Amino acid sequence: MITKNPGSWDFHGGIHRPDCKSMSAGKYLGKVPLPETLVLPLQQHIGAMAEPTVKVGDQVLKGQTIARVTEYIGAPIHAPTSGTVTAIEEHPVPHPSGLSAPCIVLQVDGKDTWDELPEPLPYFDDMDPSLLRERIRWAGIVGLGGAAFPTSVKVNHGPDRPIQTLVVNGAECEPYITCDDLLMREQADRVVEGIKVLLYVVDAEECLIGIEDNKPEAIAAMRKAVAESGLKDVQVVQVPTRYPMGGEKQLIKVLTGKEVPSNGIPSEIGVICVNVATAAAVTDAVMAGRPLLSRLVTVTGEGISTPGNLEVPFGVAMSHVIEQAGGYTDKAYKLILGGPMMGFTLGDDALPVTKGSNCLLAASREEAPPPDKARPCIRCGKCMDACPAQLLPQQLYWYARARDFEKTQEYNLFDCIECGCCSWVCPSHIPLVQYYRFAKTETWALEKEKRQAEDARRRHEARVERLERLERERKARLRQKKEALQKKTAAGGADPKKAAVEAAVKRVAEKKARQAEAEKSTEESS
Amino acid sequence: MKLPVHTSPYGSLPNNVTRVMGEVLLALVPGIIALVYYFGWGVLINIGIAVTTALAAEAGVLRLRKRPVRPALTDLSATVTAVLLAIALPPLTPWWMTVLGVLFAIVMVKHLYGGLGYNPFNPAMAAYVLLLVSFPVAMTQWLPPVLLNEHPLSFVQTLSAIFGGGLPDHLTWDTITSATPLDAMREQLKMNKTISEIAQNPMWGDFGARGWEWVGNWFLLGGLFLLWRKVITWHIPFAMIAGLLLASGLFWLFDPESMPFPGFHLFSGGMILGAFFIATDPVTAATTSKGRLVYGFLIGLTVFIIRTWGGYPDAVAFAVLLMNMAAPTIDYYTQPRVFGARDKDNA
Incomplete structure (x- = not known):
């Protein structure tokens, strides 16, 4: 079914702010010439970190896979040019935390030699889609x-x-x-x-x-x-x-x-x-x-x-x-890496451009002034009017501040897309999104803790159960042995050896008695 | 190269609390001018006393609480509280009553609950109610509007009345004050007079009480300004007025001789001021859109109920305080549907 009147719907809230695009719109400044070294983070995507397939000292060619995917959600990393791998080590990467992460450092040889590439697939519509997904x-x-x-x-x-x-x-x-x-x-x-x-x-x-x-x-x-x-x-x-x-x-x-x-x-x-x-x-x-x-x-x-x-x-x-x-x-x-609404400030400009880096915004003090001191929330509801997820940011803020992470979830914290509209319109200049990020991380941490506690509890229960089972089994074995023994003792009166001995004794006694009688009768008859 | 690290969004934010409060004050100006015109200098003197007291009290409490004083004074919230209380008081209220009311509003109702943003009750209305129940006589001694006032007081005479309690020699309190129209209506209805008989009195104007209806109009203008500036949303004023008109209209239709015309209710007492400036106080009101409708409607209804059967002629303050109590519950039950909520329509 084809959508009728596409684009005729609307979403709630949102904001208008000067788009400031004319500075760079339509201006192409060309391809950046290669520097001497490239720093390629192994994690440039959502999902599992890629795993290096090269060693320090390896020569690599342009387009060669230098780190492969390890899990379903992941992406490989390729060498953007030819050169030598000089290090695989922690290096500062563009991330809000400002922390370092594993990277492959590539010494550029300047030749820009291509690796052998897979063949183009111009007739892709004859192929199985799964092959294209693979590509x-x-x-x-x-x-x-x-x-x-x-x-x-x-x-x-x-x-x-x-x-x-x-x-x-x-x-x-x-x-x-x-x-x-x-x-x-x-x-x-x-x-x-x-x-x-x-x-x-x-x-x-x-x-x-x-x-x-x-x-x-x-x-x-x-x-x-x-x-x-x-x-x-x-x-x-x-x-x-x-x-x-x-x-x-x-x-x-x-x-x-x-x-x-x-x-x-x-x-x-x-x-x-x-x-x-x-x-x-x-x-x-x-x-x-x-x-x-x-x-x-x-x-x-x-x-x-x-x-x-x-x-x-x-x-x-x-x-x-x-x-x-x-x-x-x-x-x-x-x-700022990214836009002014959802981007984040970089403490340093010596970081590598990665797959997600769409914009480097060097803002003036007027464009991005230092944040004001937040004032108390007056519950004006501007944030609610601006929220495209139709949440109640004022309530979320209230509960996030109070560290009531059950309530923040009840108020649909995880539907927040962190677009920043609420912070933008807030007359009290409260960094609302920051509170929601905090609440999300805390909730994840709590859930992890809960999962771990749950695992520990399950392990403990399993252990107790196992021990009990072993104990039960041991007791059962003992009991069986004992029973068997008891059966033996109960059948002890009819012990065949004893019986045989007794029978033999009896027979001997009878024989003796008969002999004695016979002797007696012989004596009598003779 | 080390660069400053802050969190998004970046840019100069378009709004701030001082602007919000400043626009509320600006929107009050036409109504205040009308009040001064109809009821004399006392209105302005009361505002002066109230604002001075409020700023001093705010600064004092913040110093005691070891909080920064300047941002709280410049956010103008204490000024708004003071002005709202001052214009609700009779024009010749003794100065110490105004001071007492403002101190109660700022120290007890606002700061003992944590200051701006944390008070469950509207400070101006709580203070008004305190004064009303403590000094019922003084709080109902209004001046007649200028058109009916045979003994208008000069600025100096007003000052001496407010600060010294003294009146010019030839006047007594009884000769210069009169009951508010709501009070008069109430008393005369109690005497079993019909509305048409009561309306013979020159105190009544086109649709409300003379003078008062114009004060209401000018406050309405200010309220529309606030709507236009998006300082408030339409929900609370609309629902509050709807609640009052619906209830009063229904009863008026059945019994027009003993139930006042809905327009009279609307333009008497603190209704317009309350609907646009007091019930819309965001800190103490309901905060969801649906909740604001419920909250406003219940205030309007409560105003009618108290005015008609209750013990007080006007009821906006009581109605607002009662609904302040209900606001958190209203909010809880009126949460909006979240984008993509997995309900019937969007399974």
């Missing part, structure tokens, strides 16, 4: 909108969940970010080619491409590419500019009118949602046999001399990327 998995493709969830897992929805709609996310609702915009403007064909593959892989009936109406050039380019592709039931839908339109659940709601169930995933309602850049990466993997080695990154903000978008191989230090954008201006104050 997507091999290519290390993850969601490039920022969340970095492995795409191969996403498109493996299973036979019991038929897919009606493939939603392609070109909303790019976060202010400042323009890399998807640029991709759609300049490489719309590549995106549409990927859509064609994905439509085949998930066997969807239609594809809806959602783009916010502040990107008219992207909408026009995508419409043109769709028309030229001859694809039927693929529609570019212009959606209103309102944050968080690009949130997966929000975009699906606006395009199809369907709500992803609480604690559920889109495939439950027959929808799969991928980012436009992810679709383009699928094209490379299938049509060219090329793995995911680089991505478009927006480098912007008043702290950047020449804001724009760059093609950045993974592992390149952010400081190097920023140099390519003309370096910092005097106004640079904060470095």
Whole structure:
């Protein structure tokens, strides 16, 4: 069934804030030249950390798998260029915690020699979709909108969940970010080619491409590419500019009118949602046999001399990327990875660009002032009006503050998508999302503790039971032995030996008696 | 290179508490001007006394609680409480009553419960009720509106009446004060007069009491400003007015001679002020959208019940305090449907 009037629905709440995209929109600054070393974190995605398949000192070629997946949810890492592995060690990575994580350090040889690649699959529609999924998995493709969830897992929805709609996310609702915009403007064909593959892989009936109406050039380019592709039931839908339109659940709601169930995933309602850049990466993997080695990154903000978008191989230090954008201006104050609503500040710019790095925002003090001191909550309910998940953020805050994690769950804490709308509108400037992240981590910790306690209890019970069973068995054996013994003693009167002896004695006695009698009679007769 | 680390979202946030409270004060201005016009300088003097006391009390308590004083004073919340109480008091209230009321509101009702955001009861209304039950006579001695006032007091005369309790020689309290319209209506209904007889009195205007109805109109204008500025939502004022009109309208239809016209209820006493400025106090009101409707409706209903059968002529303060108690329960039972909730429609 094809969705009627796609884009005619709405989601609750959300905010309008200046999108600040004009600084970098439509500006392509080229491909970042390779630095001397690349630092490739083994964890650039949601799921299990990849496992290195190379050793220190190994020569690797461009496109070669240098770390493989170990679990179903995971993605491999490839060498973005040729060179030598110089270390596999802990290195600071872009993560809100600011902690280090295992990385492969690659000394670039400058030759950029390709490894042997798997063959392109231009006639993919004759193939078993599972082979294409395998190709997507091999290519290390993850969601490039920022969340970095492995795409191969996403498109493996299973036979019991038929897919009606493939939603392609070109909303790019976060202010400042323009890399998807640029991709759609300049490489719309590549995106549409990927859509064609994905439509085949998930066997969807239609594809809806959602783009916010502040990107008219992207909408026009995508419409043109769709028309030229001859694809039927693929529609570019212009959606209103309102944050968080690009949130997966929000975009699906606006395009199809369907709500992803609480604690559920889109495939439950027959929808799969991928980012436009992810679709383009699928094209490379299938049509060219090329793995995911680089991505478009927006480098912007008043702290950047020449804001724009760059093609950045993974592992390149952010400081190097920023140099390519003309370096910092005097106004640079904060470095944010991602957008201003959901991104996080980096304490340092010597961190590598990874698969999820969509934007480097060097903000001025005016753009991102230091946070005010929070004032008391006056329960005005602005947060509730802004919450796209239709939660009661004021109540969640109340309970999170009181560390009442049962109540926070009762008030659907885990439906919070951490979009930051509540914090944005709060007149008391309370970092609400921070409280929800805290409550979530605490709840996970408590659940883990509970699980561990439960395991311990079960182990203890099992042990007690085992000991009891052993004791029972031992007693049973003893009892059996005893019983057997008792039986023996009970049958002791009829002991055959004794009886034989007795019988023999009897016989002897009888014999003697007979003999004596016979002697007697002989004596008498003689 | 070391950079500052803060949490998202980044940017200058569009709203703050001072702006919210400041707009509430701004929205009160037309109504206050009308009050001053109809009832004299006493209104302004009361506001002056109340605000000074409130700021001093707030600063004092915060110092005792070892909390920063400046942010609390600049958030204007104490000022809003003081102004709301001051305009609810009769224009010639003795200064010490105003001071006592404000101290009670700020120290007992607000800070003993934890300060801004933690008080279960509306401070201005709690203080008003304290004064009403403690000094019932003084609290019902209103001045007649300027159109009917034969002895308007000058600014200096008003000052001396409020601070010294003294009136110019030729006047007595009985000659200058009069009952509020709600009180008058109530007393005369008790005397078995019909509404049409009562309405002969020149104190009645087009749809409410003369003077009072215009004060109500100007407060309504301020309320609409708050709605436009999105400081408040429509739920509470709408539901509160609906509750009052529905109840009073129903009874009026059955018995128009002994039940006042709904418009009279609406534009008398503290109804408009209460609906837009007092019941909407977010700290003490219900917080969910549905809950706000329930909360507002029950206040409107309670106002009618107390005015008609209760012991007090006006009832907004009592109704608000009663519903303050009910607010947490109302919130609990009116939680909105969460996005993607696994209910019947979205299994």
